[in-house]
Amino acid sequence: GQNIDQPTEMTATEGAIVQINCTYQTSGFNGLFWYQQHAGEAPTFLSYNVLDGLEEKGRFSSFLSRSKGYSYLLLKELQMKDSASYLCAVTDSNYQLIWGAGTKLIIKP
Amino acid sequence: ETGVTQTPRHLVMGMTNKKSLKCEQHLGHNAMYWYKQSAKKPLELMFVYSLEERVENNSVPSRFSPECPNSSHLFLHLHTLQPEDSALYLCASSQGVSGANVLTFGAGSRLTVL
Numbered sequence: 268g269q270n271i272d273q274p275t276e277m278t279a280t281e282g283a284i285v286q287i288n289c290t291y292q293t294s295g296f297n298g299l300f301w302y303q304q305h306a307g308e309a310p311t312f313l314s315y316n317v318l319d320g321l322e323e324k325g326r327f328s329s330f331l332s333r334s335k336g337y338s339y340l341l342l343k344e345l346q347m348k349d350s351a352s353y354l355c356a357v358t359d360s361n362y363q364l365i366w367g368a369g370t371k372l373i374i375k376p
Numbered sequence: 377e378t379g380v381t382q383t384p385r386h387l388v389m390g391m392t393n394k395k396s397l398k399c400e401q402h403l404g405h406n407a408m409y410w411y412k413q414s415a416k417k418p419l420e421l422m423f424v425y426s427l428e429e430r431v432e433n434n435s436v437p438s439r440f441s442p443e444c445p446n447s448s449h450l451f452l453h454l455h456t457l458q459p460e461d462s463a464l465y466l467c468a469s470s471q472g473v474s475g476a477n478v479l480t481f482g483a484g485s486r487l488t489v490l
Contacts, residue, residue, distance in 0.1 A: 271418065275416065297475070297476055298475075298476050300478070302479075302481075307483070308483050309379075309380070309466070309480075309481040309482055309483045309484065310466070310479075310481045311481070312478045312479070312480075315478065354419070356419075358474075358475040358476050359475070361475075362474045362475040362476055363475050364421070364475035364479075365418075366418035366419040367418055368416055368417055368418045369416075369418075
């Protein structure tokens with residue numbers, strides 16, 4: 268079966284750095300997405316990786332290793348507003364989107 | 377308005393009621409989706425529409441009935457629901473129906489079935 272694994276919950280301190288991991292086992296690979304979802308709000312697009320390596324967007328970076336079936340989302344200079352759930356999703360060989368259960372990130376002062 | 381708008385934001389219904397969820401997108405997208413989001417579970421894709429034609433129905437019980445009258449509007453009609461159907465129902469749209477497209481989500485309709 269197809270599976271996406273990510274930690275259920277993580278806690279980090281304001282101003283620090285946190286890395287949220289995502290591992291996947293899917294039938295083929297056509298890209299990996301990260302979405303951010305604040306409580307009671309819509310998920311919003313953060314990043315899309317289709318090639319190996321690191322993509323940087325301001326304080327957020329996303330890394331992909333296709334050979335390892337692994338990605339991470341790196342958040343730097345954490346702010347209280349970064350408290351949210353982070354959803355990892357993979358597009359498989361049939362261009363179907365497979366979702367992880369999300370990681371709830373709690374930022375403490 | 378811009379983006380994807382869902383109404384109502386909250387809905388409480390009994391098992392014998394009939395209600396509808398509404399979704400509207402003003403992005404000019406060709407594809408629209410209904411997802412079910414339950415706590416600590418992955419998003420479950422329910423229905424996909426491309427240019428008003430249903431292209432996917434992921435074995436969803438018939439008590440959920442979608443309707444897409446045009447490319448900007450999507451409805452989910454609810455009838456004789458069960459308590460386990462309580463969840464957040466998310467509508468999304470994208471430029472194309474392929475899973476490689478970025479999804480724009482609405483804020484969701486929180487459904488409670490008593």
